[in-house]
Amino acid sequence: MTNTSNTLTTKTQSLSLSNRLLAGALALFMGLTLIGGVGFAANMAVHNGAHDARHASGFPCH
Numbered sequence: 001m002t003n004t005s006n007t008l009t010t011k012t013q014s015l016s017l018s019n020r021l022l023a024g025a026l027a028l029f030m031g032l033t034l035i036g037g038v039g040f041a042a043n044m045a046v047h048n049g050a051h052d053a054r055h056a057s058g059f060p061c062h
Helices: 017-039 044-049 051-056
Strands: none
Touching: 017 044, 017 051, 044 051
16 A cells, blocks of 8 residues: 655745735625625616615615
8 A cells, every 4th residue: 555645735926915905805896896786787686686785785786
């Protein structure tokens, strides 16, 4: 019987403050776009799919 071991090595990369702020701003923009786009969707299945998320974020949908 042979004993084999797999080793996984990971490398982390530190991001600068400006890169982290840019990533956060893009994530916020994409999230608000999705919530807003779904809130004004004409298709009721899409509209109802994110109903609780819209109310949790204070987005009026009725």
